Amino acid sequence: MDDIALFREVASELVRRRGYSVAGEAHSAAAAVEAAERLRPDAVLLDLRLPDGNGIDVSTVLTRAHPGLAVLLTSVDRNSPSDEVIRASGAQGFVFKACLAATDFSRYWPAPGDA
Amino acid sequence: MIELEREIESTTRISGVSGSAVQMALRASRRIPLSRFEAVTGGAAILGAAIAVWLTLRADFLAHPGWLAVQKADLVLGPVLTGLYWRRQRPRSQFAPLLIAVGLLSIPYVLQSSAVPWAFSVGVIWEGVIYLTTMALILAFPTGRLDGLVVRLVLAAGVVGTGFIVVIVMVAPVIAPDGSISGCLAACPENGLFVSADVPLAMRLIDANRVIVVVNAIATIALLVHRFAVGTPPRRRALAIGVPIAVFFLLTQAAYQGSNLVGLDSGAFHTTAQWAIATSRALVWYGFLSTLIAAELFAGRVLRRIVEESLRRPTLPELEAMLREPLGDPGLRLAFRSSAGWIDGTGEPVSSAPDRVLTVVVRDDSPAVAVFHDPQLAEDTELVHAAGAMALLARENAELEAAWNDALRELSSSRARIAAAADAERRALERDLHDGAQQRLTASLLKLSMLRELLAVESVAHTGMVELEEDLAAGLEELRQLGHGIYPAPLAESGLVGALERVAGRSGGAVEASGAGVGRYPPAIESAVYFCCLEAVQNASKHAGSGVHISIRLRAIGQMLRFEVRDDGSGFDPDAAFEGTGLQNLRDRLDAFDGRLEIVSAPGRGTVIAGAVPVG
Numbered sequence: 001m002d003d004i005a006l007f008r009e010v011a012s013e014l015v016r017r018r019g020y021s022v023a024g025e026a027h028s029a030a031a032a033v034e035a036a037e038r039l040r041p042d043a044v045l046l047d048l049r050l051p052d053g054n055g056i057d058v059s060t061v062l063t064r065a066h067p068g069l070a071v072l073l074t075s076v077d078r079n080s081p082s083d084e085v086i087r088a089s090g091a092q093g094f095v096f097k098a099c100l101a102a103t104d105f106s107r108y109w110p111a112p113g114d115a
Numbered sequence: 116m117i118e119l120e121r122e123i124e125s126t127t128r129i130s131g132v133s134g135s136a137v138q139m140a141l142r143a144s145r146r147i148p149l150s151r152f153e154a155v156t157g158g159a160a161i162l163g164a165a166i167a168v169w170l171t172l173r174a175d176f177l178a179h180p181g182w183l184a185v186q187k188a189d190l191v192l193g194p195v196l197t198g199l200y201w202r203r204q205r206p207r208s209q210f211a212p213l214l215i216a217v218g219l220l221s222i223p224y225v226l227q228s229s230a231v232p233w234a235f236s237v238g239v240i241w242e243g244v245i246y247l248t249t250m251a252l253i254l255a256f257p258t259g260r261l262d263g264l265v266v267r268l269v270l271a272a273g274v275v276g277t278g279f280i281v282v283i284v285m286v287a288p289v290i291a292p293d294g295s296i297s298g299c300l301a302a303c304p305e306n307g308l309f310v311s312a313d314v315p316l317a318m319r320l321i322d323a324n325r326v327i328v329v330v331n332a333i334a335t336i337a338l339l340v341h342r343f344a345v346g347t348p349p350r351r352r353a354l355a356i357g358v359p360i361a362v363f364f365l366l367t368q369a370a371y372q373g374s375n376l377v378g379l380d381s382g383a384f385h386t387t388a389q390w391a392i393a394t395s396r397a398l399v400w401y402g403f404l405s406t407l408i409a410a411e412l413f414a415g416r417v418l419r420r421i422v423e424e425s426l427r428r429p430t431l432p433e434l435e436a437m438l439r440e441p442l443g444d445p446g447l448r449l450a451f452r453s454s455a456g457w458i459d460g461t462g463e464p465v466s467s468a469p470d471r472v473l474t475v476v477v478r479d480d481s482p483a484v485a486v487f488h489d490p491q492l493a494e495d496t497e498l499v500h501a502a503g504a505m506a507l508l509a510r511e512n513a514e515l516e517a518a519w520n521d522a523l524r525e526l527s528s529s530r531a532r533i534a535a536a537a538d539a540e541r542r543a544l545e546r547d548l549h550d551g552a553q554q555r556l557t558a559s560l561l562k563l564s565m566l567r568e569l570l571a572v573e574s575v576a577h578t579g580m581v582e583l584e585e586d587l588a589a590g591l592e593e594l595r596q597l598g599h600g601i602y603p604a605p606l607a608e609s610g611l612v613g614a615l616e617r618v619a620g621r622s623g624g625a626v627e628a629s630g631a632g633v634g635r636y637p638p639a640i641e642s643a644v645y646f647c648c649l650e651a652v653q654n655a656s657k658h659a660g661s662g663v664h665i666s667i668r669l670r671a672i673g674q675m676l677r678f679e680v681r682d683d684g685s686g687f688d689p690d691a692a693f694e695g696t697g698l699q700n701l702r703d704r705l706d707a708f709d710g711r712l713e714i715v716s717a718p719g720r721g722t723v724i725a726g727a728v729p730v731g
Contacts, residue, residue, distance in 0.1 A: 101564030
């Protein structure tokens with residue numbers, strides 16, 4: 001979930017390339033919560049800065065509503081939230097957007113095809 | 116409104132443009148040489164009194180020549196000198212000419228001390244004239260006007276009584292002064308105006324005259340008491356000294372003539388009454404003089420109180436009250452000239468008041484303040500002028516102060532608006548960078564990485580693309596730092612404490628930040644404080660020496676947000692050091708929100724940069 005269409009496009013392409021299927025995209029915190037409810041995904045890539053909220057709060061809402069949902073936080077900013085904040089939000093971790101291509105998603109998400 | 120305009124204009128013309136209070140005050144404080152009128156009038160009075168003393172002391176038929184000489188001189192000098200002083204203090208008063216006239220009219224009374232028969236008789240008749248002028252003076256006090264039915268009846272009766280005396284002199288073979296201390300020893304001089312004897316007529320007229328004197332005295336006492344009872348505070352003040360003395364004089368006169376009527380024409384009571392009349396008559400003018408002096412002392416007190424009141428910065432609606440109480444005129448009204456005509460302190464238009472007297476204070480040749488006051492205060496025109504001028508000054512002061520405060524408030528809020536607008540722009544710029552260039556370039560970087568994955572690892576293209584990715588990542592980092600410098604994203608996300616804790620987190624232990632109880636504030640204030648702290652931390656790590664420890668403390672106390680950046684470094688002398696433009700800019704940024712910044716340091720003692728911003 002990301003509010004920038006261009007980035008969503010590239011990120012979808014990337015995760016597809018890593019063997020995952022993309023159930024859906026959302027451009028805001030509200031749309032993310034609604035889409036998760038509708039599509040029941042196994043994993044979510046979530047931007048920290050959204051037009052109507054922040055990723056930490058959205059992660060908290062999503063993981064409470066859907067226990068077992070694997071949330072990976074990301075941002076164009078290199079600075080990561082502290083480990084405690086990430087843990088408290090129920091997310092699996094944080095990855096700098098520029099490093100996404102080099103990321104081993106299986107560290108945070110279930111392996112593709114497991115679901 | 117137009118009517119009032121005309122009224123003020125005509126009042127201004129009458130009092131003369133030079134009648135402004137300031138000029139009045141200057142004139143009052145200057146020593147004015149004797150005018151021609153004063154020299155002639157005063158000279159005539161002194162000459163008359165000297166002749167009276169000389170003639171009286173020379174007369175060998177009088178019982179009390181010494182006392183009589185004093186009385187006759189006083190009858191001339193007392194009213195004339197009091198009148199001249201009165202005229203100086205109140206040039207427009209009608210009472211002053213009356214006093215002077217009464218004094219000059221007393222001069223012929225000196226003839227009573229002459230042994231020449233016709234002169235002696237004229238002197239005896241003149242007792243009636245003196246009675247009349249004294250009554251007129253008492254009735255005209257303090258305005259100088261002789262209005263009203265009672266006043267006219269009393270004076271008419273006095274004229275009739277004086278006519279009786281003329282007839283008595285013509286029909287009585289032997290006459291003696293009816294005055295108190297003007298009695299003769301063995302015999303008085305011959306009656307030079309005797310025509311033919313009619314003793315019974317003379318006796319009846321003497322009694323009739325006594326009845327007139329008694330009735331007149333009682334009527335006048337009643338009138339004076341009535342004037343005092345119904346008088347407004349300023350009128351009562353004017354009557355306070357003159358009236359009791361006049362009443363005492365009239366009472367002794369009524370008692371003396373009353374006792375004569377019932378046949379009590381000798382003995383201790385008679386003698387006492389005679390001396391009481393002589394004394395109280397002499398006191399009448401000095402009562403009037405005391406009234407004038409008391410009025411001047413009063414004016415001094417009034418002006419002092421008004422000046423003191425004006426120091427308390429009265430507001431425009433309070434200006435009337437500032438004059439009302441000291442002047443003792445609860446109905447006093449003020450009108451100020453404005454572009455919208457004549458208005459009162461609350462800005463309402465003022466209309467003319469028929470039962471009030473209008474005094475106009477002129478400034479720069481045009482009327483500036485109109486004072487509607489009690490008619491009795493018209494006697495104290497200079498006082499009203501000065502009081503009106505004080506009101507004008509106080510009003511201008513209040514207006515200037517209000518304008519100044521408005522300007523300051525406007526300046527302060529416009530500075531805060533400008534600072535907040537600049538801050539909003541910085542935040543928008545940072546958002547644009549974040550949502551635009553940074554995202555686009557990050558997306559490009561990812562695309563590039565995905566493309567590279569398709570290439571063989573060791574190929575020239577692969578190596579080139581790795582370099583390209585590194586360049587792009589470096590450019591992205593620069594962009595990120597630029598955005599962070601413009602407006603740090605953590606500040607928007609987690610507030611001051613969160614953002615400063617991140618600063619501390621990056622420092623590797625050299626900086627610690629704390630801010631228990633500090634919440635969120637308007638973005639412009641948060642960023643002003645954030646950048647102040649950041650600048651202070653950067654200064655400390657640059658100048659305080661190696662191994663320095665820096666602590667940032669934030670506290671919210673009451674309506675103030677306080678911050679303090681303290682280091683244990685080498686310190687410096689703040690008076691000698693040049694304050695960098697960075698810190699000066701931050702000081703200005705804090706100033707825009709009425710905040711302040713202080714730097715405390717000394718060589719070897721570390722540095723504390725502390726500030727506070729109101730956040731209420």
